[in-house]
Amino acid sequence: MNETPQPNSFRAGPDEDGRFGIFGGRFVAETLMPLILDLQGEWEKAKNDPSFQKELADLGAHYIGRPSPLYFAERLTEHLGGAKIYFKREELNHTGSHKINNCIGQILLAKRMGKTRIIAETGAGQHGVASATVAARFGFPCVVYMGATDVQRQAPNVFRMKLLGAEVRPVTAGHGTLKDAMNEALRDWVTNVDDTYYLIGTAAGPHPYPEMVRDFQSVIGTEARAQLLEAEGRLPDVVIAAVGGGSNAIGIFHPFLDDKSVRIVGVEAGGRGLQGVDHCASITAGSPGVLHGNRTYLLQDGDGQILEGHSISAGLDYPGIGPEHSWLHSIGRAEYVPIMDDEALDAFQMLTRLEGIIPALEPSHALAEVIKRAPKMGKDEIILMNLSGRGDKDIFTVGKILGMEL
Amino acid sequence: MTARMDKRFAALKAEGRPALITYIMGGDPDFETSLGIMKALPDAGADLIELGMPFSDPMADGPAVQMAGQRALKGGQTLAKTLKLAASFRETDTETPIVMMGYYNPIYVYGVERFLDDVIASGIDGLIVVDLPPEMDDELCIPALAKGVNFIRLATPTTDDKRLPAVLKNTSGFVYYVSMNGITGSALPDPSLIGGAVKRIKGHTALPVCVGFGVKTADHAKAIGAAADGVVVGSAIVSQIAGSLTKDGKAGPDTVAAVATLVRGLATGVRAARLVAAE
Known part of the structure; x- marks a missing residue:
């Protein structure tokens, strides 16, 4: 592996292609490529927009409890x-x-982008609950993909998501855990490109998600x-x-x-x-x-x-x-x-x-x-x-x- | 090998009909049966073969291809064995172009240089790697082209005119137009929309434009083939394999024959396609 020389700052990444050294990047199907480029463009604008930052801070203080x-x-x-x-x-x-920090940020982006439907993947259900919560707060329909095994072992969170109005779709592929839920969310996204915002819950996925989720967190x-x-x-x-x-x-x-x-x-x-x-x-x-x-x-x-x-x-x-x-x-x-x-x-x-x-x-x-x-x-x-x-x-x-x- | 594929498309053009491109998952349900199916495809009327490389997490595939991959992996298929499958096919067929299709991780782990050397040695003519968009060309596309291996790109309804030149820039062999936003095996969209899309892409490239995603029957093949240089059929074939298996998922007595029958029907469709266009 190519070792990156020690940088002047450890906080400057990723580069414009979404890379942290050899890691990161944009390994997605062509169908999704225009979408993540759009998202990146909107994210660049939003993070330098004082009104976006103000709304984020207000919701942080009064809705999350920061x-x-x-x-x-x-x-x-x-x-x-x-x-x-x-x-x-x-x-x-x-x-x-902590999941709500990211969800509030991304739902504001979804709103800016004119999207009308939210999808998310969840493992423990914490991100699913946080996604369902912000979807309720901003009036979006929300579908949460969750591995069938996790649906079993995280029953209270499944119920919370349903109470919040989200649809929980159990995923039986593979072992029915987070990885399989993420595959299924990607399949949904590739099918519903026009109206759907994919609210990824962790600092992974194609650029700009790792950077964006990190910044919100x-x-x-x-x-x-x-x-x-x-x-x-x-x-x-x-x-x-x-x-x-x-x-x-x-x-x-x-x-x-x-x-x-x-x-x-x-x-x-x-x-x-x-x-x-x-x-x-x-x-x-x-x-x-x-x-x-x-x-x-x-x-x-x-x-x-x-x-x-x-x-x-x-x-x-x-x-x-x-x-x-x-x-x-x-x-x-x-x-x-x-x-x-x-x-x-x-x-x-x-x-x-x-x-x-x-x-x-x-x-x-x-x-x-x-x-x-x-x-x-x-x-x-x-x-x-x-x-x-x-x-x-x-x-x-x-x-x-x-x-x-x- | 770019020559074999170019030669095949030129011959089809002279014949005045679109190509029938058949997809099978390498090693589905086992190596020997898969090789038997592959060898039966050209006789049944397939002009090009897409050979799937199974991957545990096929994010752009619908249930039919997902299950085909799982069957192959369960049967012990690996990337090395899929290369071997192609090499074995080449021993008796030197004319039919083979395109390997799959996801990047198994190739990355195998090692790009070693993979490309083995691709060439196995007589494979091109690659389709779903999760390598043009933004990631340095990974595999550029090294493949440098070694004379076609890198076939997917264009989709979301690939607008602004983006098309970037998508087509390093594409060779043919362009694979994905007829809809979605996963493999979904419902076929309106063929008339596809005609417009193919025309749009042809405005940017001289390469053949082949269309896939959702083609299941001879009638579909005929309708799509009227507008395109080739028709890709995948999910219908792997579903045919699935339907022919024994209860415990092993190859049945008619597995190879069942695929051949389906492909013969599809071949009739593409051969009737330009008659439709001429009407």
Whole structure:
């Protein structure tokens, strides 16, 4: 692989072709190409339009509840006996996760573009709920593609989407998870090009999605950076976030990328272990390939067929990762580590008991990495973690594993 | 090989009829049956063969081609075996052009240079890679053209006059006009609209323009063939294969014959096409 020389800034990408080093790009069917060029044009205009930015900020403050708090996890810090642990409380956002930040931004773009129908894919259902929510708020019909397996294990979110007026279409192809839902959403888009806006939920897909989703999610890191400077008068030593496609992670990482003293750690789903195929650790155990419009690290076999992967967390159950993460890994600016299902489950329980916060299983992976690192760090050091979603949706999954009747 | 394809289109032009381009998925339902089907296609009236490279995530394909790919992968098909399929076909047929069609990832993982060398060695004449638009030409299109392998581009209803020159710039062999916005195997749109679209593309290129997506019957082939230089049939053929399989998904006794029968009917359609046009 071609290693990119260290750039002056880690925040300048992607280039005009949507590339982060060799990663990213626009690997889509010709039918979609004019659409993503249109989207790119509209996005360029919108991001420099003060009225767009103002509407985004107003909705952020009054609809999402921004800024989300930065919280010092005092008892967890005491319990672990090392670095001070701060959470960026994205789980307190409207709809219960960071996903709404991106959905609000994209629905405003859809409106600007005169689109009249929204489609989305979802894994855990957090992005589906956030999409259904903004579709309701702005009066768009909304179709959400969701793998049939995920429909089963994320029943509360399926019901929420239906309450919000969205149509949930279960996808039975493949293993019926996020990858298959994304394929089906792309098939819908290629069929309904004139009126439909595809609201991608993660920082992946063809350019400009990875850049655009990152920019909408960067509010997380921008706020956290200012909040921590105010609370502690300094930057964190480590920033940690869970990575599936990687939108919450790139959102909190990006504003810190040029702060050379800040270590950046992405946590991948190690599932049942990295030896077999029962994990979703695309960077740790995968290789570069092309899927869903971009070149990035993928779980694949020697013939370039995409593997299904596994994670206890539906939101991390994706065999790829956003291209900017692949680039940050390839140039060594960020490190990516795996956390196993059982470690995430332990972390989930620890946070619930020590801080009275029920985290989603996705950030429970990040938390498990915090639990490993904090005791080895000095008490004057600081870890910032993105608590990207709340765990209400996961209580049935967790209850089943812990053998509790619900 | 650009010569074999050019020669075939020139011969068809002299004959005054459009090409019948038949799509099969390499290795569907297994290597040997797939080779048997491929060998039966020219005799049944196919002028060019599109050989599908199975991929786990065929984002532009409808259920029929998706399932064909899954059958092939389940049967152990790989990109190396699809190349071998073409090479085996070439041992007995040196005239019928073969175009490989699929998605980029298996090629990328195989290695572009190695792939192109094997494409040439296997007697394959052109490539259609669905997820490589002109913006991504450096990946495979330019290296393929440099080695004398045709790179056939898809043009769609969303490809407007402003975009067409970019799409056609590095295209060779023929232009594949996708008759609708959608996935393979959907309903056929109004043939009269297709005629206009083909004319529009021909205003920008001297290459043959072949039309696919939604052609299922001899009548479709006849109607589309009236306006185009070629008619591509895919989903109908792979559905015919699916319908001929045993309960456990293995090749049935009539699998090859069932495909040949369908293709013979389609061939009658394209051969009647220009009579329609002349009326």
